Amino acid sequence: MSLKNTDPKLAELIKKEQQRQQETLMLIPSENYASEAVQQAVGSCLANKYAEGYPRRRYYQGQAYVDQIEQLAIERAKKLFNVPHANVQPYSGSPANAAVYMALLQAGEKIMGMKLSSGGHLTHGHPKITFSGKFFQPVQYQVGKDGWLDYQAIEKLALKHRPKLIITGYTAYPRIVEWQKFSAIAKKVGAWLMADISHIAGLVIAGVHPSPVPYAELITTTTHKTLRGPRGAMILVTQKGLQKDSQLAKKIDRAVFPGLQGGPHLNSIAGIAVCLKQAASANFKKYAQQIVKNAQALVKELINQGFELVTGGTDNHLILIDLRKQGVDGKTAAVVLEAAGLVVNYNTIPYDPNPPRCPSGIRLGTPAVTSRGMGELQMKKIAHWFKQAIDSRDSTKELDKIKKEVKALCRKYPL
Ligand SMILES: Cc1ncc(COP(=O)(O)O)c(C=O)c1O
Numbered sequence: 001m002s003l004k005n006t007d008p009k010l011a012e013l014i015k016k017e018q019q020r021q022q023e024t025l026m027l028i029p030s031e032n033y034a035s036e037a038v039q040q041a042v043g044s045c046l047a048n049k050y051a052e053g054y055p056r057r058r059y060y061q062g063q064a065y066v067d068q069i070e071q072l073a074i075e076r077a078k079k080l081f082n083v084p085h086a087n088v089q090p091y092s093g094s095p096a097n098a099a100v101y102m103a104l105l106q107a108g109e110k111i112m113g114m115k116l117s118s119g120g121h122l123t124h125g126h127p128k129i130t131f132s133g134k135f136f137q138p139v140q141y142q143v144g145k146d147g148w149l150d151y152q153a154i155e156k157l158a159l160k161h162r163p164k165l166i167i168t169g170y171t172a173y174p175r176i177v178e179w180q181k182f183s184a185i186a187k188k189v190g191a192w193l194m195a196d197i198s199h200i201a202g203l204v205i206a207g208v209h210p211s212p213v214p215y216a217e218l219i220t221t222t223t224h225k226t227l228r229g230p231r232g233a234m235i236l237v238t239q240k241g242l243q244k245d246s247q248l249a250k251k252i253d254r255a256v257f258p259g260l261q262g263g264p265h266l267n268s269i270a271g272i273a274v275c276l277k278q279a280a281s282a283n284f285k286k287y288a289q290q291i292v293k294n295a296q297a298l299v300k301e302l303i304n305q306g307f308e309l310v311t312g313g314t315d316n317h318l319i320l321i322d323l324r325k326q327g328v329d330g331k332t333a334a335v336v337l338e339a340a341g342l343v344v345n346y347n348t349i350p351y352d353p354n355p356p357r358c359p360s361g362i363r364l365g366t367p368a369v370t371s372r373g374m375g376e377l378q379m380k381k382i383a384h385w386f387k388q389a390i391d392s393r394d395s396t397k398e399l400d401k402i403k404k405e406v407k408a409l410c411r412k413y414p415l
Contacts, residue, residue: 022410023407026368027369029363049266052262055067070266077272082213100255107136114168120170121171176316182216192244202226205227206284206287218248226291295316298319298364299313301383302319330360337386385405
């Protein structure tokens with residue numbers, strides 16, 4: 001029986017969500033639209049199968065096809081990222097990072113990552129409330145006052161604390177990361193280097209952001225952001241990693257299963273295989289290039305409209321607006337923008353004087369609107385709507401009017 005007949009209430013909610021996604025502009029940089037092929041794989045019968053273990057080494061029978069599916073995802077990941085080992089089983093980005101820490105560290109050892117308020121992720125050692133900050137000893141670096149990575153300050157901090165693991169790669173950093181500088185710092189203090197490229201993986205494989213593969217021993221990434229795949233994640237072990245420890249691949253696999261997880265989600269793994277096939281195409285390269293072009297077009301027009309951006313712009317898919325000049329906090333702005341059909345998330349800016357629940361910034365990105373086929377012209381329009389919506393934040397009538405215009409644009413770029 002169909003979902004509609006079995007559970008009409010739920011079917012209706014999904015339909016409404018689909019309509020919301022169709023009629024609004026998805027500008028949250030970590031969101032994207034997975035292709036129909038990816039969605040078919042995720043919604044397939046593979047969700048029925050248990051397969052604890054790894055291909056040809058399972059604890060359940062009935063693996064003839066799922067072994068081949070997981071192997072396909074692994075081989076595609078290795079080829080695309082040019083690495084000798086890939087684990088495609090992490091349920092998502094956070095468990096992928098947890099598995100790396102489990103593989104490399106004992107509880108209580110030091111990990112060094114970027115502060116949440118500077119653009120790091122919760123799993124990079126955010127103190128007290130996260131597993132990474134509770135079970136390990138976090139050392140947190142920050143961006144400089146100008147919003148850029150300050151490699152000298154990072155080196156100084158690393159020399160002082162001598163962490164066992166250094167984490168680079170971010171959630172809200174709009175600039176190129178100079179992996180070689182992190183590699184030099186890690187070498188100096190004898191630390192492992194992990195690059196979390198969850199946000200920029202699609203840009204990395206398309207060559208529009210430098211690859212950390214020659215510099216980091218380990219790379220983690222989600223598969224649902226610029227990579228445009230299903231919700232999931234991968235851990236990649238580089239040649240450098242294997243040179244440092246020939247057992248590293250084994251340690252990672254053991255940390256994922258049985259260390260942290262049980263049965264892998266084979267439907268997601270199949271979705272990863274599909275997205276990696278798509279990401280290897282010339283079209284994907286063009287797509288990733290367009291993401292960056294769109295972000296830069298958006299930056300240009302936002303600046304024309306009087307907005308101040310952290311670091312003054314972007315090199316990737318992501319933009320951080322500092323709204324203090326507009327006299328509105330990020331949360332209020334995000335709510336107002338949503339009422340106008342522009343969906344972003346509120347975000348802290350570096351050294352934010354306001355608390356994370358009501359920060360001074362908003363974070364936006366271009367992967368999803370680029371997936372819809374929008375280009376620089378549409379970005380210009382979006383920047384105008386931003387200004388209009390924030391200026392007329394007290395006028396429901398004005399916000400409704402923008403919402404209608406947004407909807408009309410969205411109609412021209414169906415999902
Ligand atoms: C850099 C980075 N790492 C890890 C994660 C965690 O991924 P997930 O939400 O899939 O657990 C995110 C998610 O936003 C991220 O941006």
